[in-house]
Amino acid sequence: MTLKYIQHNKEDIFKEWLNRLKEDSDETITNVILDQNFETYGRELVELAILKISGKKDEYERQSENFSDRIVSLGWPLRFVVNALDVLGDVVFDEMVKDKYIRPENEAKVMHDLNHWLKAMNSEIINDYTVSWERTIANQKIALQELSAPLIPVFEGITVMPLIGMIDTERAKQIMENLLQGVVKHRSEVVLIDITGVPVVDTMVAHHIIQAADAVHLVGAKCMLVGIRSEIAQTIVSLGIDLNRIITKNTMKSGVEAALEMTKRKIVPLEG
Template identity: 50%
Template sequence: MNIEVANFLREHKSQLLQDWMTAMKKLGDERSLNIISNDLFENTSHEFIEAAVSNIVDSEKEYQQRVERITERAVKIGWPLNFLLTGLSELKTMILNLMRQEKNYTSEETVELITEIDKWVAPMSTQIVESYSNNWEKTVSLQKVALQELSAPLIPVFEKISVMPLVGTIDTERARLIMENLLSGVVKHRSEVVLIDITGVPVVDTMVAHHIIQAADAVRLVGSKCMLVGIRPEIAQTIVNLGIDLNQITTTSTLQKGIGEALALTNRKIVNLKEEA
């Protein structure tokens, strides 16, 4: 890198930080800035400038680690990739303008200066895109795993009675997860009756019904009984129109009614206690 540019970056790092934060507050959209506190914005901005300057003072490994940290932070706080690339472009413009303010460059020297700054910025831009993409993929993968773990829980509500509330659409991958959680949960909680609550499932088509029937059959194979609860009128009409046979599964319109029937199957019931006089 041009020694003149390198020395300028070292000497004007603090000024560049302040100018960069001011510029990004004007250029950034409200979503990118309002989601974090002023302190976090300042700390992240400082890391960004440090990562930029480290390109001339640190080893390649240390520089890559700095860029990795700033992109990881950006993904966590919700800064889009475009915000970082815009920030890098703005930093390049600032450096050029500040250097031209301090020294009168000829046309040839200005072209050379722009070339040197571009040579410095281009590798960082590439590194930011690559690092941001990797961090984004990691975050999405972790979120997907967390969502899968929460998407089909089997909850014991009474002794021998468990409920699996389902929310959202059910595809083949999720149906597999439902089956696994259902069977392992039945054995773990020693459930004699399992209620699958589809109140939160927006659409029950042939495929969804097929998966539910498979789950009920699997539950019976491990010695338990499966009930389907939360069947809304529109869902009941769809099931009838599609000709889906649910005769082997006990169904109720609400979870409350299902709990009552489940208690009856286990020789129990809910009674009201009269207040003592």
């Protein structure tokens, strides 16, 4: 019965629902609504709710998971989704009252149906949302690890490792393993570690770099540090960090030239 009413008045309910959301002054909510595709997704959410109440369990589950995945990637806050469902419940109830669909003798039953319906949907959406959120985070973590420390062979015997972002102990260990395994695999004589993309070099980061250089020396190669910006040079000296054991160059260009020289080669212009 409730289902029939909702299906019948779907358009009105949807419009009223949109209006009420627009009236909300909460910033997280207005931000979502300002999106030009909001109407499409909003309609989908309402359709999903109707699918839920109609009791088509399999289809609902399939669509709901799919929907959660998309809104996570769109960046809808969970708070918005929960609030939107709340508003939907209010709208349906108010419309029913307005149309005199609710009468004293069936009020309790309709209330119960509505509550039951939205509560179940709420917890399912939260669950789906959390699952796809966790999946996103796990994927990003893997992506970050892959991004963490690529090793690029540029010439025979010369390899470059660009470092980007903050370096913590866990990452430093990862970088060290990649670095050494790469040096041995590519049979590099010189590795250039580029720290242009490292925002801060404190004593801990410097310590990790020195350790990496020592380890590279042990496996039988040389380590060069390139991309030292002026502010980094200043902090290194004022912190009293001793990088004397490591060859340092300001740019990748001069680093590569020095590395070629160390391996008894140089770049010459073609004649003619």
